[in-house]
Amino acid sequence: MPVTVKPLWIKPLCIMLAVVALATLLFSGVGQGLWHSLVADIIALQRTLHRGLASAMMALSRREGIGDWLDLMLLSLGYGVFHALGPGHGKAVVATYLLTHRAALTRGLVMTASAALLQGVVAIAMVTVLVLGLGWLTRDAMAGTVWIEKASFVAVTALGLWLVYRAGRGLQRLRSESASAPAAGPLQPGALRLTPTQPAGASVMTPLHHAGSNACHCCSGAHHIDPMTSGRHWREMLAAIVSIGLRPCSGAVMVLGVAAMLGFWWAGVLSVLSMSIGTALSTSLLATLTVLARVRMAHLFQRTGTRRPLGIGYTLALLGGVLITLLGIALLINAPDAALSPLMRGPLG
Structure with missing residues (x-):
């Protein structure tokens, strides 16, 4: 009895159609x-x-019991988890960067956890200066965060432009090296593939992978074109962390303002740190799913056996940089001048 074999390109095609259908529905x-x-x-x-x-x-200010401390910390942790699940530019930057750049899961987790911690630290520093130092009201301090938000959006735009510049340089270098390389017969399929299966924790997608070494199979030369082998990716990650974490959480500002008013400043600080842990848990889950999705897509396309264009990794990095740049510009255009966050409107603002 003949066995029908499903073509290997069916799965990638179905995924692309599903993405297109989802985008059409959203818009x-x-x-x-x-x-x-x-x-x-x-x-x-x-x-x-x-x-x-x-x-x-x-x-907590009335009783200071262990149960009250536990309630505050658990509620803060849950708020951090839920707050990170809502819409926000930080999640968009993380997902776009990890999906279009060859970054190991460990680096993605470090980036998300550091950004969550930085958000808490910025909120603590801001309230310390504005509320405790200058005597501002919590509502005024929250309204003053608009300038910090704009700085965060500028950082997002600058990160996107840097990614575009670096990816563009990589593509230009590939083009010049290919033009100057002597003709040596057809390219080997292995020189055009994505990275073969790596051990756990290793990166999967590279701009151009030459198996075994940096020597090129087509020109016998060395192409130093992997952007993740140098220390520059740590600078990119730091820029991403700053662009995400520079904007303080509104809940953190609010709870710190209440803590300052009640004279329980350190309780507010511990609450904000609990929020940061909750935020890190949610964003780390997003980073994990994004990296796994990128790995899965790389394997699916590799199984099709299709010859890949030269510099596919840099092309993806260029696309990611453009998306992040557009996101930053859109956020800057739509950022309010001094409007109060809707979360701070009401009796507790």
Whole structure:
């Protein structure tokens, strides 16, 4: 009985069609309506959690029992987890960077955890200076974060432009090396593939992988074109961490303001650190799923046996840089001048 074999290109085609269908739904009128409704529900729930955090801080100031401390820390941790699940530019930057750049899972986890911690540190430093040092109200301090937000959006734009510049230089170097290389017969298939299966924790997608060494099979030369083999990727990661973590969490600012008002400053600091841990848990999950998706896509396309264009990794990096740049510009254009966050409107603002 003959056995039918499914062509290997079926799975990649199905994935691409699913992505196109999802994008079409999101940009349609129905998708936009559902999105705005979801955002409104998330803001309403976050406002409720803000009030819960303030109530837990007030209860702690009255009793200072172990149960009150535990309630505040667990509520702060849960708020951090939920807050990171909502829409935000940080998740977009993380997902785009990890999806289009060859970064190991460990680096992605370091980036997300560091960005979450930086958000908490920025909130603590800002409230310390503005509320404790200058005597501002919590509402005024929250409104003043608009300038920090704009600085964060500028950092996102600068990161995108740097990624575009570096990827463009890599493509230009590949073109010049290919033009100057002597003709030596057809290219070997192994020189055009994505990286073969690596041990756990290793990177999967490279701009151009020459198996075994840096020597090129087509020109017998050395192509130093892997951007992740040098220390520059750590500078990129640092820029991504700053662009994400520079914008403080509104809940952290609020709970610190209440803590300062009640005279329980260190309780507020511990609460914010708990929020950072919760945020790190959610964003690390996003980083893990993104890296695994990138690895899976690389394996699917590798199994098709299709000859890959020279410099596919740099092309993906260029695309990621363009997307991050456009995101930063859009955030800057739509950033309010001095509007109060909707989360801070109400009796606890």
